[in-house]
Structures are given as C-alpha cells and as structure tokens.
Amino acid sequence: xxxxxxxxxxxxxxxxxxxxxxxxxxxxxxxxxxxxxxxxxxxxxxxxxxxxxxxxxxxxxxxxxxxxxxxxxxxxxxxxxxxxxxxxxxxxxxxxxxxxxxxxxxxxxxxxxxxxxxxxxxxxxxxxxxxxxxxxxxxxxxxxxxxxxxxxxxxxxxxxxxxxxxxxxxxxxxxxxxxxxxxxxxxxxxxxxxxxxxxxxxxxxxxxxxxxxxxxxxxxxxxxxxxxxxxxxxxxxxxxxxxxxxxxxxxxxxxxxxxxxxxxxxxxxxxxxxxxxxxxxxxxxxxxxxxxxxxxxxxxxxxxxxxxxxxxxxxxxxxxxxxxxxxxxxxxxxxxxxxxxxxxxxxxxxxxxxxxxxxx
Amino acid sequence: xxxxxxxxxxxxxxxxxxxxxxxxxxxxxxxxxxxxxxxxxxxxxxxxxxxxxxxxxxxxxxxxxxxxxxxxxxxxxxxxxxxxxxxxxxxxxxxxxxxxxxxxxxxxxxxxxxxxxxxxxxxxxxxxxxxxxxxxxxxxxxxxxxxxxxxxxxxxxxxxxxxxxxxxxxxxxxxxxxxxxxxxxxxxxxxxxxxxxxxxxxxxxxxxxxxxxxxxxxxxxxxxxxxxxxxxxxxxxxxxxxxxxxxxxxxxxxxxxxxxxxxxxxxxxxxxxxxxxxxxxxxxxxxxxxxxxxxxxxxxxxxxxxxxxxxxxxxxxxxxxxxxxxxxxxxxxxxxxxxxxxxxxxxxxxxxxxxxxxxxxxxxxx
Numbered sequence: 163x164x165x166x167x168x169x170x171x172x173x174x175x176x177x178x179x180x181x182x183x184x185x186x187x188x189x190x191x192x193x194x195x196x197x198x199x200x201x202x203x204x205x206x207x208x209x210x211x212x213x214x215x216x217x218x219x220x221x222x223x224x225x226x227x228x229x230x231x232x233x234x235x236x237x238x239x240x241x242x243x244x245x246x247x248x249x250x251x252x253x254x255x256x257x258x259x260x261x262x263x264x265x266x267x268x269x270x271x272x273x274x275x276x277x278x279x280x281x282x283x284x285x286x287x288x289x290x291x292x293x294x295x296x297x298x299x300x301x302x303x304x305x306x307x308x309x310x311x312x313x314x315x316x317x318x319x320x321x322x323x324x325x326x327x328x329x330x331x332x333x334x335x336x337x338x339x340x341x342x343x344x345x346x347x348x349x350x351x352x353x354x355x356x357x358x359x360x361x362x363x364x365x366x367x368x369x370x371x372x373x374x375x376x377x378x379x380x381x382x383x384x385x386x387x388x389x390x391x392x393x394x395x396x397x398x399x400x401x402x403x404x405x406x407x408x409x410x411x412x413x414x415x416x417x418x419x420x421x422x423x424x425x426x427x428x429x430x431x432x433x434x435x436x437x438x439x440x441x442x443x444x445x446x447x448x449x450x451x452x453x454x455x456x457x458x459x460x461x462x463x464x465x466x467x468x469x470x471x472x473x474x475x476x477x478x479x480x481x482x483x484x485x486x487x488x489x490x491x492x493x494x495x496x497x498x499x500x501x502x503x504x505x506x507x508x509x510x511x512x513x514x515x516x517x518x519x520x521x522x
Numbered sequence: 523x524x525x526x527x528x529x530x531x532x533x534x535x536x537x538x539x540x541x542x543x544x545x546x547x548x549x550x551x552x553x554x555x556x557x558x559x560x561x562x563x564x565x566x567x568x569x570x571x572x573x574x575x576x577x578x579x580x581x582x583x584x585x586x587x588x589x590x591x592x593x594x595x596x597x598x599x600x601x602x603x604x605x606x607x608x609x610x611x612x613x614x615x616x617x618x619x620x621x622x623x624x625x626x627x628x629x630x631x632x633x634x635x636x637x638x639x640x641x642x643x644x645x646x647x648x649x650x651x652x653x654x655x656x657x658x659x660x661x662x663x664x665x666x667x668x669x670x671x672x673x674x675x676x677x678x679x680x681x682x683x684x685x686x687x688x689x690x691x692x693x694x695x696x697x698x699x700x701x702x703x704x705x706x707x708x709x710x711x712x713x714x715x716x717x718x719x720x721x722x723x724x725x726x727x728x729x730x731x732x733x734x735x736x737x738x739x740x741x742x743x744x745x746x747x748x749x750x751x752x753x754x755x756x757x758x759x760x761x762x763x764x765x766x767x768x769x770x771x772x773x774x775x776x777x778x779x780x781x782x783x784x785x786x787x788x789x790x791x792x793x794x795x796x797x798x799x800x801x802x803x804x805x806x807x808x809x810x811x812x813x814x815x816x817x818x819x820x821x822x823x824x825x826x827x828x829x830x831x832x833x834x835x836x837x838x839x840x841x842x843x844x845x846x847x848x849x850x851x852x853x854x855x856x857x858x859x860x861x862x863x864x865x866x867x868x869x870x871x872x873x874x875x876x877x878x879x880x881x882x883x884x885x886x887x888x
Contacts, residue, residue, distance in 0.1 A: 198856070286849050325690075327846045330698070338857040399698035415641040416690055427642070 163186065166288045166367035169375035171302045175443075176379030178305040179355035181386075182440035183264045183489075186408045186433075188352050188387065189394035191404040196202075197338030199331060201391025203349060203360065203445020208384035211353045215380060217504040218360055219373035224511040229364045230503070231454050247455055251468075258444030259472040260488045262286045265437040267482050268408070273427050284433075287473050290442050294449060294469075295356050295462050296366050302441060308435035315432060316386065319393055321417045326396040338400075351493035352387065356380055357500035358443045360507075361450050421510060446496050527776050548575070551584070551606030552613075555668025557653035558593070558630060559619035565589050566630075568596035569654035571668040572606065582665035585658050595635045603725065605854040611639040615672045616646045617653035620728075623705075628726035631692055638864075642690035647675060648721045648728065650709030661715055671715055674704055683737045683750060684717050696726060699864060700847030704744075722836065722843040724865070730839040732832065738771075739828045741864060742793050743844050743875070747773040750797070756804065764804035766821055771797035772880075777846065779853040787871045789846050791833075793825065794878040800885060822877040829875040837869040 167175065184191075192200030225233050233241055260333045266282040274282075293301055341346065359376050396410050406412050414426035449465055456464060479485045542803045551572040559567040570586045574882040586608070589598035616634065618627055625782035634640045649656050657667055679686035687705040695703045703723040708715050720732040720740060732740045738752040750771035756764040776792040797810060799817075836843060847868065851859045 284599050329845070329852060333852050334856040338860075397694075399694045400700075401697035402698070405693075405697065412642050412690075416643055 163259065165299050167299060167302045167362065167365055169371035169437060171306050171367060171433060172362070172366055172372055173375040173379040173382070174309045175362075175439075175456055176359055176376050177355050177383050177442035178309055178436060179358055180225050180353055180380065180440070181436050182352075182355065182382045183261050183268075183437050184348075184352040185387075185390070185436075186268065186410045187411040187449045188349070189398075190403060190406055191345060191348050191352075192347075192391055192468075193311070193395070193398075194334050195339050195342055198334040198400060199336060199395060200339065200405070201388060202335060203346070204384060204388050204391055207346075207353055209382070210350070211356060211380050212377060214500055214504070215356055215359070215376050217501075217508065218357070218376070219513065220506050221360065221507045222363055222373060224508065224515070225363070227363050227366075227368060230233075230360050230507055231451075233507055233510055233514075235454075237514060244455060246449050250499065250510070251455075253492060253499065254448040254451070255468060255472050256442045256475065257489070257492045257496055258346055258441040258448070259454045259476045260485055260492060261437060261444070262290070262441045263476045263479060264435065264482070264485045264489065267485060268411075269430060270429055271482075273502045278448075283476055284473065286438065286441075287469050288443060291465060291469050293438075293442050294446055294465050298362065298446060301446060305439045312432050312435050316389075318409040318417060318429070319357060320388065322393065322397050322413055326393060328396065328401055330398070331392075338422050338513070347494055347497060348490065350497055351489070353380070353383065354493060354496050354500065355440055355443060356498070357503070358447050360503060361447050374513075436508055445472070533623060539693060545719075549607055550606075551600075551604055551608045552584075553608060553610050554612060554666075555615040555617065555657060555671070556613065557617040557619070557649070557656050558622055558646075559652050560622045561589055562627040563589075563803050566593065566596070567654055568593065569657050570596070570599070570608070571657055571666065572604070572608070573666060583668070584763075587658075589655065593630055594637070608641065610637065613640055615668055615675075615806050617649050617657060617671070617708075618646070619649055619653040620651060623648045623721060623723075623728040626726040627692075627723075627728075628696060631689065631696075631726075634689060635693055635810070640689070642688060644689045645672065645675060646687050646689060646692050646705055647671065648705050648707045650707055650718055656708070656710045656715065657708060660775065661713060667715070671708060674715060675708070675718065678706070679719050680749065683741060683743070683752070684720060684734070685741065695845075696723075698845075698848070700842070700845045700849075700851045701845035702841045704843050708869060722839070722841040724839065724841045727857060729841050736828065736832060739825060739832055740843075742795060742825065742877075743774050743775065743791060743833070744830050745775055747771055747795075752797075754821055754824060756820055765801070766799055766804070766817065767801040768795075768797040769800050771795060777849040779849050781853075787850055787867070789849065789871055789873045791829070791844075791846075791873060791875045792878070793875065794880070795825070796880045798883045798885065799881050802884075808881075814881050814884070818879045818881055822879040825877040825879070826875045829877070830873065833873045833875070836874075837871070840865055840866050840869060846873070850857075 192203060194205045221230065224397065263283060266279045266286060269282060270277060270279045293304055356379070390410070394403060394413070398406065398409065403409060411426055411430070414429045417425050445468065449468055452464055452468060455463070479488050553570045553572055555571045557569040561567045566589070568588050568590060572584045572586065574581050574584050584604060586594040586600045586603050590596045590599060597608050597610070618630070623685070631646070634644065649772045659667060661667050661670055675684070675686050678684040684706045686705060687703070692703055692705070695701045704723045706717060707719040707721050709718040717734060719734055720737060722730040722732060738750060741747055741750065750773070751769050752771060753765050753767045756766060773793060773795040778790040778792070780788045780790070782788050800818070802808060806817055808814055833844070842864070847864045850864070
C-alpha cells in the first residue's frame with residue numbers, strides 16, 4: 163500500500179459512506195417522531211456525531227496512527243478478540259447487505275415491479291465486489307468520482323423552492339412527536355458510516371488535516387441533511403409529511419418536464435452511487451476484520467466468500483418491512499459499535515501508555 | 523479473467539432479467555386524463571382517455587369506461603376492453619364530477635398518492651356536471667379533450683386568475699389543519715370547455731364555489747400574484763358602472779392576527795397590488811396624477827369591499843381556503859392550538875381587508 167488517502171478524498175469518502183438509503187425516509191422519520199420542526203433534531207445529532215469523531219481522532223493521536231487491530235492485539239489475547247472480530251464482521255456484513263437490499267426493493271417498486279429483486283441485488287453485489295478487490299485507495303477515488311457525479315442533484319431542490327412557505331414550519335418546536343428514543347436512534351442511523359474511519363488509519367496520509375477531514379465530511383453531510391429537512395418541512399404540511407413513506411422520492415417526482423413525467427425513475431438511479439459506497443465501506447470493514455482472522459487467504463477469495471455469504475443471506479428478508487426491521491436492529495448495534503469501539507481503544511491505549519511509562 | 527466473467531454474467535442477466543417488466547411503447551395505453559363520477563347505484567364511473575398513436579386511423583384517442591367499486595379496479599376492467607396495456611405513468615389530469623366532489627374526494631386522491639407510478643404533479647380539476655361526459659365529448663378543433671383541458675388550465679394558472687391544483691397541493695392542504703383545499707372548476711360550454719370558477723373545500727368535501735369574476739379577488743387574498751390580469755368593476759361617481767382593466771398585476775399578501783378582548787380573533791389582511799391600467803371607462807383622465815391617485819384609492823376600496831364580502835361567505839360555509847388558520851396557529855402556543863376547534867372558531871373571526879393599489883403605468887397613449 164504505497165499511496166495514501168489525502169484529506170480531501172477522505173472527507174468525501176466519509177460523506178459518501180454516511181449518506182445512504184435512509185435519506186429517502188429521513189424527513190418523514192423526523193416529522194413522525196419529533197413533530198413540528200423535527201428537522202431541528204438533526205443539529206444535536208450532528209454534534210453527537212462530531213463528538214464521536216473526536217473520540218476516533220483521540221484514538222488516532224494516542225495510537226500515533228497505528229491500525230486499531232494492532233492496538234487491540236497488543237493488549238488483548240487473540241482468543242478473546244476473535245469472537246469480537248466475528249461479531250464485527252457479522253454486523254458490518256449484514257448492515258451493508260440490507261442497505262443494498264432496500265435500495266433494490268425501492269428500485270423495483272418504482273421501475274420493475276415484477277422482476278426478481280435478487281437479480282438487481284446480484285448486479286449491485288458484483289459492482290461492490292469489483293470495487294472492494296481493488297483496495298481502499300481505489301474505493302476512495304471512486305467515491306470522489308461518484309461525489310462529483312451526484313453533486314448537481316442538490317440543485318434539484320431549487321425546483322421545489324417556489325412552494326416553500328415559512329408559515330408551514332410553524333413556530334412550535336418539536337411538539338406532537340412520540341417514541342423519541344426509537345426515533346432518535348433511527349435518525350442517528352442516518353449519520354452512520356463515519357465509524358469506518360477507525361479502520362482507515364493505516365491508509366491515510368499522516369498530514370495534519372486528516373482528522374479535520376473526517377469532521378468536514380460529517381459537517382457537509384449534516385448541512386445537506388438539515389437543508390433537506392428544512393425544505394421538506396416547508397413544502398409539505400406536517401400531517402402530509404407523516405404520511406409520505408419516501409418524501410425524497412416525492413420531491414423528485416414533483417420535478418416535471420413537458421415531455422416526460424416520472425423523472426424520479428431516472429434520478430433514482432443516481433442514488434445507486436451513494437448507496438453503493440455505503441455498502442462497499444461496510445463490506446470493506448468486514449473484510450479488513452476477516453483478514454485478521456484468516457490472514458493467509460487471498461484477498462479476492464476472502465471477498466468472494468464474504469459477499470457470497472451476504473448474498474445468500476439477503477434472500478431472507480423479502481418485504482420492505484422486513485428489511486426495515488433488519489436495518490433498524492443492525493443500525494442500533496452499529497451505533498453501539500461506533501461509540502463502544504473507540505472508547506475501548508482509548509482505554510486500551512491509556513493502559514498501554516501507563517505500562518510503557520512504568521517500563522521506561 | 524474475473525472481470526471478463528463478471529461482464530459476461532452481467533450481460534446475460536441484463537438481457538434476460540427484466541423480460542416480465544418489458545414495456546413496448548406501441549402496446550401501451552398511457553392514460554393521460556381520467557375522469558371520475560358517482561353513479562346512481564353508489565358505484566364509481568371511471569372514464570379514461572388514451573391517446574392512439576396509429577397513423578392508419580383518424581382517431582386520436584380512445585375512450586374507456588368502467589363502473590367499479592375502486593379506482594384501481596377500473597384499470598383491470600379497461601384492459602379487457604382494449605388491445606393496449608393500460609398504464610397510468612403518464613397521467614396528467616384527474617377530473618372529478620361535481621356530485622363526487624360534494625361527497626368527498628380524499629379516498630380517491632389517496633389511492634392515486636399510493637400508486638408509485640403516479641407523480642405529485644398530476645392536476646386535479648372539478649367538473650360542473652359529469653366529468654366523464656365532458657371528457658368523452660368532442661371539442662373541435664381540439665382532437666383530445668383531456669389534453670385541451672390540461673392546457674387550458676395551465677394557461678389560466680400561469681395568469682394566476684384560477685389556480686391549478688396538483689395532487690401535491692391537494693394532499694398538502696388537506697393534511698394541514700390551518701388551510702383548506704381549493705380546485706378549479708371547468709364546465710362544458712357546448713363547443714368549448716370553459717373555466718367556470720374555483721371550488722372551495724371543507725375537509726375533502728366541496729362546499730362553495732367562487733365565480734370566475736371574483737377569481738382575482740380570491741387570488742389576491744390567498745397569496746402572491748406574479749402575472750395576473752383583471753377587470754375590476756367600480757361604482758362610479760354618478761352611480762354608473764365603471765371598469766378598470768389591469769394587466770401585469772403583481773401582488774403580495776400579509777396576514778396579521780390579533781386577539782380581541784372577548785377571546786375572538788381579528789385578522790388583518792393586507793393586500794398590495796401593482797399593475798398597469800390598460801383600459802378605464804370612467805370619467806377621470808389617466809394623465810393627471812391626482813386622478814390616478816383617486817382611481818387607485820377607488821380600486822382599493824372596491825377590492826376591500828369585495829374581499830370582505832367573499833370572506834364572509836367563506837366563513838358561513840366554514841371553509842378556510844385562504845389559510846388564515848395557519849397564521850392564527852402560528853400566533854398561539856401549541857397546546858392552545860391543539861385544544862381549539864378551528865373550523866368552529868373560524869366563522870367567528872373578524873376579518874378586515876386593507877388593500878393598497880399602485881398604478882405602475884397607463885400604457886403609451888395619453
């Protein structure tokens with residue numbers, strides 16, 4: 163691994179692995195669980211994620227950029243670590259898998275109602291496979307390219323701006339919601355993906371800006387989420403937003419040209435780039451961890467095995483509801499990992515430091 | 523090698539995978555306009571107009587009709603009547619008969635919203651009488667009545683006089699507790715289709731109609747205008763009827779809410795309007811500035827008068843089509859608003875309209 167990921171590409175990679183399938187449902191989740199002006203809830207989420215990334219950068223500084231696996235293996239016996247690795251592999255693999263499956267199911271609903279979704283899923287997995295075997299540097303380059311390809315889509319929001327009305331936002335702050343904890347986890351899940359930067363330590367350039375780049379990626383994501391939330395609350399009425407399963411699809415569907423209706427079919431395709439990188443990053447994380455258990459296996463073979471297993475698992479959840487349940491559960495576990503893993507690493511590093519001092 | 527195999531596999535899948543979802547344009551019947559009426563038996567009469575793209579025939583469209591219980595069931599009946607595959611992906615316009623509109627439209631609108639192939643920008647229009655009959659009738663020289671109505675309403679909406687209502691707007695305002703739905707009304711004028719007013723709803727039932735003549739007053743009160751045109755009737759000095767014709771009207775609306783000591787609400791509606799006068803049939807000459815100012819005042823008074831009259835009628839019918847409730851809501855606390863029954867409170871509200879008119883220019887001739 164000669165080439166390192168530069169800060170800009172890192173920021174883009176973090177952003178691209180964060181933005182995923184949840185963006186389609188996000189405004190609805192906010193309106194349903196948090197009531198009036200629910201988009202405001204994105205701000206504490208953003209701050210919490212920033213704090214979480216700060217923890218990650220603490221690991222980076224304390225560990226002097228060493229791989230997190232090296233840090234773990236230095237203090238914890240492998241016998242204890244392997245179950246942890248296995249758990250990480252399972253969660254990340256499945257999470258990537260259900261994200262892909264949901265994208266495929268939505269795509270199928272929109273455009274190909276009777277085609278077997280697993281055909282599309284296979285295509286999705288093939289694309290992911292080809293990206294993953296090229297290594298993380300290639301993934302980050304691809305993510306940057308995809309970023310430029312999809313950037314213009316924010317301009318589409320301008321289309322609905324004439325229908326924006328401040329009056330609809332109401333002056334009430336977070337009134338009329340329910341089950342805020344459940345909703346909070348769901349909204350927080352929309353930010354997930356940044357925790358993969360933990361595994362990126364050996365691959366990023368030692369330049370100062372790297373940790374700031376992770377924060378920047380998250381800040382950009384939060385900015386676009388807040389924009390989307392604000393606009394959704396201003397163009398839809400509160401109760402209407404609660405009834406729209408995929409508000410973003412409806413926004414896209416509102417864009418109309420005289421010669422063609424249902425542009426959202428076309429535009430939805432562009433979201434493949436965003437979802438693909440998210441899934442790829444989780445699978446890459448699972449692969450990195452698996453390589454610790456099976457270091458001698460060729461990387462291509464290992465990737466093929468992992469993706470083969472996830473592909474067969476993705477046959478199980480058949481309906482959108484089932485997939486949502488899986489995403490909800492795995493999302494909560496992933497949130498646990500996002501906070502737990504850096505905390506564990508910081509504890510280990512502090513113990514190691516103490517040991518070093520005593521030895522020295 | 524891996525790449526080559528993957529590419530082969532991908533190709534094979536692409537070629538075979540979507541065979542069931544194949545769409546051949548010539549074999550599709552793309553419904554552009556659908557009309558809904560209630561029948562005497564309490565069922566739903568659905569009429570659809572499908573453009574025919576066959577160079578060998580004189581016909582430009584095919585009319586399908588079905589009497590069913592559900593909106594989407596009609597599509598199944600349609601496909602038994604035609605050799606085309608009926609799809610609703612290119613739908614532009616929904617027409618509802620008056621009797622249906624008076625009974626409530628939400629359940630029909632909801633079905634359309636659920637259908638992933640129907641976009642938010644589909645327009646929704648009320649027909650004076652039977653919607654199906656209007657759609658099936660021939661209106662020469664327009665070959666396709668459905669498209670004719672769509673274009674007619676698009677043009678009217680761009681002049682801001684009669685607002686066009688899309689599925690998005692219908693569901694947005696229906697689900698907002700501070701505003702009621704509106705929709706344009708068209709009627710069959712033998713050889714022409716005419717825009718004949720605005721339907722105002724309470725909930726999903728149509729309860730009132732604003733005639734075309736008052737369309738501008740209504741539009742001024744409801745929101746911003748960008749490019750309106752209007753003929754305003756004035757009571758002349760000698761009691762004679764005078765008309766001032768305005769074009770390029772732009773307007774703004776402001777709403778202020780106060781609470782009266784007795785607990786009722788007072789709403790001040792500020793309307794400011796700018797435009798050029800093209801024609802004026804009264805005594806004054808437009809070249810004198812003082813005269814123009816007087817005319818401005820007179821027009822403003824006339825607008826205030828008519829607007830208040832219109833609002834009183836709306837209050838009697840309990841339809842808050844101007845969205846005053848949104849402003850009342852925003853002046854209250856969340857709890858106070860939730861505890862209040864706005865529809866019952868609304869008729870009690872005291873509404874005062876303040877109009878300000880500015881004549882930008884009066885053409886190029888003294």
